[in-house]
Amino acid sequence: MISVIEPATGEEMAQVHRAGTEDVDKAVAAAKAAFPAWRAVAPAERANLMHAMADALSNRASDLAETEARNAGKPISDAEGEIGMVVECFRYYAGAPERLLGKTIPVAGGVDMTFREPLGVVGLIVPWNFPLVIASWKVAPALAAGNTVVLKPAELTPLTALEMEKILLEAGLPEGVFNVVAGPGSVCGQRLVEHPDVAKVAFTGSTEIGRGIAEAAASTIKRVTLELGGKSANLVFADADVSAAAAAAPFAVFANAGQDCCARSRILVEAPVMDDFLSELEKTVRGMVVGDPLDRATQMGPLISSDHRESVAGFIEDESKIAFQGDCPDGPGFWFPPTVLAPMSNDDMASRDEIFGPVVCVIPFGDEEEAVRLANDTVYGLSGSIWTTNGAKALRVARGIDTGVLSINSNSSVRVSTPFGGFKQSGVGRELGPDALEHYTEVKNVFYSTEVG
């Protein structure tokens, strides 16, 4: 059995069956058997089913959000927002079955046309930080495009995925189309990646595991999309609304206790406004409410586990670099205070590695060229922000930074209708928006001769 722990208390909240390779094989066989009928469902009928699944998830939104808040240790208001996005994601892709359009291409001697065909069985592997919402970014486009699915949630947070399996079945999804296996990554995840009947793997997680998945998938030439780590920059220019940038910055890195691939965990500040920026930042950080995820006043919860808390603490090599910290409960539970390291160099370990906790490095820069160079001086390229009132500079800098998702005078990262994904070692492929559908379909080209008959 898997003992599922509540990070705010350190206590067990549930036990679930620990799946093994035989469970993966059974799930893949069920998905393979269900595929021919599922791909043949008429587009309008599949669209209606997507809406029925969205309705069913929406009806269960409040208990799914509570389970997610307790199991992942996230503030209840954040968990409600995430479950809202799960529903939105199913509704968005309900529009897809009737819009998976092909092309007709002018050629000699006949008619040439393309079709977007489903891939077959797809294996989806997701992390513990945004358990159900990241799953929905994969499940909804995969099903809408006519694939069948085996989903493997993270071992630490399997509960909402297992609930989703029941909810989708009750909403009318045929048996075998959507299957969940909750078990260790090195066993169940690995088997999914190596399974000859799985056509594609979509993975969200660490860059290290992603690299292994890309290698393992090569032997069966599986399609692979990877959403990996990040070390994103939040650039604050001297001509920005510095108070607005400083008031927003903590939530761009301490949301979800910093366990967010999009965390703006490097704040690059133009030197002349560094002091102003830090004093505004300090007010917000010291006022952050860190505590019980189920309390509506809470802005930040605990880290996911005791091991992870140790790993985060290990990044603070030099305590004299701590400019200031917020408060957090003493325990039980896996608490860590929001922590600001300043001034830092971009070469410090805390500025280079993905900490995945509530620790941010504030780094000064001299001019626009240096800001872009520092922002790009990382192996990652997932998100980022630019704060300036000069529109031309904002767009110049945005074009200069090698990253998949950028926002100007804002720290937003994700919308269901817009593409999300990384440059460099932050990943391969895109989720959400119309782009995701390309990764769940193959293009088939058909030529019909008009010269015979």
Ligand code: NAD
């Ligand atoms: P992880 O890489 O340890 O695990 C992710 C998933 O992979 C889990 O389900 C795990 O069981 C599974 N897994 C582990 N070993 C495997 C193997 N050998 N084969 C197949 N599957 C395996 O990541 P995590 O600790 O759960 O999540 C944190 C990481 O995820 C961070 O690096 C973060 O940046 C990244 N992340 C990225 C995004 C994004 O969209 N780019 C979003 C959220 C999290």
